[in-house]
Amino acid sequence: MQRGIGIDTRLISADDVRELIPGLNTSDAVAAAYEPESGYSDAYLTVTAYANAAKRLGADIYQNTRVTEILFEGDDVKGVRTMDGEMHAPIVVNCAGAWAAQVGAMAGLTGDDKGEAVGKNILPIKSCRVQVAVLRRPPDMSPLHPVVVDFIHASYFRADAGNITIAGLVDPAEVDAVVDPDDYANHTDFEFAGDVAERLIKRWPELERGTSGEGYASLYAITPDWHPIIDEVPNGSGHFVCSGFSGHGFKLGPAVGLMTADMIIGKPDPMFDVSAFRLSRFAENAPVRGSYEYSILG
DSSP states (O other), rough: TTTTOOOOEEEEEEEHHHHTTTOOOOOTTSEEEEEEOOOOOOOOHHHHHHHHHHTTTTTOOSSSSSSSEEEETTEEEEEETTTEEEEEEEEEEEGGGGHHHHHHHHHTTTTTTOOOSSSSSOOOOEEEEEEEEEEEEOTTTOOOOOEETTTTTTTEEETTTTEEEEEEEGGGGGGGGGOBTTTTOOOOOHHHHHHHHHHHHHHGGGGGSSSEEEEEEEEEEOOSOOEEEESSTTTTTTEEEEEEEEHHHHHHHHHHHHHHHHHHTTOSOOOOOOGOOOOTTTTTTTTOOOOTTTOOOO
């Protein structure tokens, strides 16, 4: 499927994997998917670049300006009230991420960051704490290595500057780590760091000679099917939701930007069909499901 849209990806053998990462244990692996042109980027710098580009095109960006109310006149959005005063606009987009349920409540979408209930007027987005461990590889190990997602040990790891490996878990239980997005521990738990280290050492035994560094924790905005909500709610109101990306929003960003813009301006022939991400899918018991076990949407 990926090759069909021009992505350079292929199945390789366990022996091929060991050539790519010498010392990796592949005794429990049959094959791997390899995408040589894939990688990672700095999300903070990328979003900052988008923000600077938006400013050059005339956008105003207000940081540290909390929205306290979404203003309506009847069923139509009229703007927002912030801690620094009112801003009037016929369109308001809730892209508040881990705070989306709180902001949604301002538009009459009941519920909070627990996001448990699923109904017509519920915005089921949980604010969940997700942890990342940092390990320093031994000096004699390779300064870089590919990004690895290890479904056997439900973990992932990638290289970073300074002989650092960043690692975390591929764990559906993250949905249970519901926290207050304004008050949560942003450091890695000792037990988590030990768990991740054990999984990495099973895959790459040489890492046992490494040292653990300070990790960090941040927030996912998770929906019941781990896919975003992109919809106008209520229909025709000018209030849009674009949130609940469950940890994979960055890579969906370019397509979502086009999708949301087309939806807002009512483009008659949009590039993407937004219906899969409608809020009502949860009440309809029609969650987004991939076509294979590990898929996000495919």
